Amino acid sequence: MFSQKKGNSALMLMFEIIIVGLVVFMAFSIAEKFATSQTSNKYNLANDFGLMVNTLVASPGHAIVNYPGDLTPFNIVLKQNYVEIWEAEGSKSTIKKMFDVPIGYKLSGFTEKQKDVCLEKTLDREIKLRKC
Amino acid sequence: MVFDATRKSLYWMMAGIVITMTIFGFAMILSMFQNSQLATPEEFEAEIIALRFTQSEDCFAYKDLKTGRVFPSVIDPLKLNKDQLQRCYQTSTSAKGLKDFNFGVEVDGFTQTPLMTNNFILNRVKFELPKKKVFVKNGDQFIETQMKVSISR
Numbered sequence: 001m002f003s004q005k006k007g008n009s010a011l012m013l014m015f016e017i018i019i020v021g022l023v024v025f026m027a028f029s030i031a032e033k034f035a036t037s038q039t040s041n042k043y044n045l046a047n048d049f050g051l052m053v054n055t056l057v058a059s060p061g062h063a064i065v066n067y068p069g070d071l072t073p074f075n076i077v078l079k080q081n082y083v084e085i086w087e088a089e090g091s092k093s094t095i096k097k098m099f100d101v102p103i104g105y106k107l108s109g110f111t112e113k114q115k116d117v118c119l120e121k122t123l124d125r126e127i128k129l130r131k132c
Numbered sequence: 133m134v135f136d137a138t139r140k141s142l143y144w145m146m147a148g149i150v151i152t153m154t155i156f157g158f159a160m161i162l163s164m165f166q167n168s169q170l171a172t173p174e175e176f177e178a179e180i181i182a183l184r185f186t187q188s189e190d191c192f193a194y195k196d197l198k199t200g201r202v203f204p205s206v207i208d209p210l211k212l213n214k215d216q217l218q219r220c221y222q223t224s225t226s227a228k229g230l231k232d233f234n235f236g237v238e239v240d241g242f243t244q245t246p247l248m249t250n251n252f253i254l255n256r257v258k259f260e261l262p263k264k265k266v267f268v269k270n271g272d273q274f275i276e277t278q279m280k281v282s283i284s285r
Contacts, residue, residue: 012140019147019151023151023154023155026155027155027158030155030158030159030162031162034162034163034166039166040166040169040170043170044170047170047172051172051177051180054180054181054183054184055180055183057184057188057190058180058183058184058187058188059187059188060187060188060189060193060202060204061202098232099181100221100222100223100224100232102184102188102190102191102219102220102221103190103219104190104219105190125190
């Protein structure tokens, strides 16, 4: 009877250690997933491109903006009211940033794994996303 | 011994619930922290959008028809009306448009009531941008005045 109790205690102790180990492992997995994901980069990129479009709208005449930084890991599409960004390889989840442009503007463009990306505003009120 | 087994079962049931809630809470805290670090200050974003009012010929900026030159921060009084503002900036007509940046524009001495974009609500102004010094072209004269931009969202 006494050895049965000791046996149970040892078993319970092992079980508790396994549970604690599992919880710690899960916490580290979640933190690692957040730290290594490209979500932050995509979000910042989308915000930057949205602000760049608004700045180009406010710039009279012809203007070109070269985005500083290597955009090789990303695919970017520019549509009339939003810009959409996703990873070229890996997760296909997209981040969208909406914006509103004056009537008469045409926005378009797509880049895929390009290192240098430019936004160009022409005299005809076209904003194009392209390789620099 | 029966009570012992029941007590342990209850303990592990409650421990399981608490551990699950802790892990979810941890993931939520990380997500909230990430969002707070990535947020762009709304005053900054509103300022960038509002640049077009004084800089773009498609909004209020004066354009010399002979030379084609646009004069930033110089307002054409003929453009200072609601139709021009709607052509310059409007948000979605759905409920989403109300949560977007909506602007009310006043130019001291030249607008009697604020010019408002389509979803701007006067008694729901969230903040105002710093007043901007602008010039209004009146014939051959340039009259110095100020532009006030309010934001509702």
